[in-house]
Amino acid sequence: MERKLEGKTCIVTGAARGIGKAVAVKYAEHGANVVLMDLNKETVEATAKEIEALGVTVLPLVVNVTSSKEIDAALQEVESQFTKIDVLANCAGISTSRLILDIEEEEWDRVFNVNLKSVYLLSKGVAKNMIKNEVKNGKIVSISSQASKIGELGNGAYCTSKAGVNSLTQVLALELAEYGIAVNAVCPGFVDTEMLREVFQKRSAIEGKAPEEYEELLTSQVPMRRLAKPKEIADFMLFLSSENANYITGTSMTIAGGKTLI
Template structure:
């Protein structure tokens, strides 16, 4: 077996996904980058190859919420590498702020299908490709909103609570195979998705983006939305030997917005 790990990152085209991908590239791992479109994957690959031109890289557009898409992804990875040592399941979506009575069924399904069903499908099809006996790891991305319900974000909160519970179930099931499964629970992270949400709220209130940003960031004890690299730090740690006795955990990276 090659000494290089095979690491698969979903949501690799987003802010957190690109940071996570770069972290594993720096470690010399072989990478499978997954996102919904080829364009976003090409941009992500261009970024990492600018620093690591010799990187062994597979790009696969896939929809993690769709069984056939994930099944095809698993087959491509099987043919390319024969195994996966680390699953970094970063892909996720937000919802439009809305009352439960006003959320469209389609949006509820979309949010839960990507955020929870996507983790389920990735585990279902990739756990059989993960070596047993130690060293293999799954890291999911939940949220501090998964630990408590918040008005106007019922779909998102429910989905991220589901990710935490599913992570714990997987950790229990896979412990006998020495495959560790943990979650990272971000607070507000300064990604484009976060800024888009701030802009949408600013537009709804008729105020400037900067004013909306300052209002929201003032709610964070550390005073800012976290850099995407802070999530990459946690993901990398949980999949490393330094976390060899950690499984079923949900690690808070939230700037102090929730203590538990």
């Protein structure tokens, strides 16, 4: 098997579980040393142990990606161990399920801080590292969502924060093009993770349905009639993070089992 990230250093946020973990595993299977950033020491270290078994170097870091102070300290640690950074995968995210008429300012801010501000802070810090070290074909890939492209009932803060990720992706792609750094976003549909199960619980309540009934309804709207597996999103993240995708930048591509959102 061709190893697409041999010897590269890749940072993955939200790496302790779900899509972020699948991305970190995929990168490690392709020979990358991976830096895992997440909130909880136990879970991020448990994930690191699993990935180390693949024979790569893994650095687990407890980082709240909404804090510039914590990010700066973490990036210093990464630089002292690996010097240069080749790939940043922004996977950390949170969902909320509240009507605009009901959502409080603190919750709105929390969603924007995790889903959008973190992408700004990390992309800025990592791009500076790439430029300083003259990294060839650096990559920044962020997980957005299909919700960035359509309004969803009771999902206003999430939809708009993810639309912000797509816009930030376009701006970063323009500003970093001269350094050969490619910046893209991936917009998944429904991916079978703990976050999605929590969303089914909360959104079914808003719509007055049982969670299973709500899941069936949403799945019936997917042309392929199933949820995505985290690994299927990780496969595309790998492609966008590899040398195969050097000329792809500024895109926000939907991966949603046949839903065609622009």
